[in-house]
Amino acid sequence: MNLILETDRLILRPFELSDAEALFDMDKNPEVHNYLWQKPVTEIEEVHDYINMVRQQYVDNNIGRFSTIIKETGELIGWTGIKYVTGHIENGNTNFYDYGYRLNEKxxxxxxxxxxxxxxxxxxxxxxxxxxxxxxTHTQNGASNHILQKVGMNFIEDYLDEHGALWKWWQMKNPAI
Known part of the structure; x- marks a missing residue:
């Protein structure tokens, strides 16, 4: 996949295997996983597997999560992007577009x-x-809930996941349709 998006301060580009160290640094931090099932990674091979899985999503769905990099410094700060969810049910939904992000705590x-x-x-x-x-988003993740509301997503409902954790479901309809 050769898509690259740019904002004023960021470059959003497909994952590369060379991103593994920075992603490992982010995903081994328990604070990053505070609202994400409490399962920080412990081995860099887990990150390699994740990168390969996302790269396959680029092939299968022509979209996926992207490395997010500060233009000025070249630092990889985490990932952002659109994922097409298949083979997984979330709040009774499958085969849907999901927006998400995960950033290194710093x-x-x-x-x-x-x-x-x-x-x-x-x-x-x-x-x-x-x-x-x-x-x-996890219902207690105030920062992420605030961001989604700020960018125009609409809170639809609270729901319980298969483990009994309470989540918020957000949605935004295409304004051009």
């Missing part, structure tokens, strides 16, 4: 997630013509 509260979110929603609605974008 890059939180700097506006990067909001900036990337605006770019991805624009791309999803105006370039690939998605009719509606979904997202889901």
């Amino acid at each position: 890059f939180w509260n700097k506006g990067y997630a909001t900036e990337a979110s605006v770019a991805w929603l624009d791309y999803g609605f105006n370039t690939i013509n998605i009719d509606k974008m979904n997202a889901y």
Whole structure:
């Protein structure tokens, strides 16, 4: 996949195997996983497997999560992007577009997630013509819930996952449709 998106401060590009160290640094941090099933990675091979899985999604669905990099420094700060969810049921849904992001803790509260979110929603609605974008966040993740609301997503409902954790389901319809 050769798509690259840019914002004022960020470059959003497909995963490369060379991203593994920076992604491992992010995903081994328990704070990053506080609202993500409490399962930080412990081996870099887990990150290699994740990169390969996402790269296969590029082939299968022509979209997926992307490395998110600060233009000025070249630092990989995490991932952002659109995923087409298949083979998994979330809040009774499958075969849907999901927007998501995960950033290394040292890059939180700097506006990067909001900036990337605006770019991805624009791309999803105006370039690939998605009719509606979904997202889901742990109900107690105030920062992520705030970001999704700020970029125009609408809270639809709270729901329990298969483990009994409470999540929020968000959705935004394509404004051009």
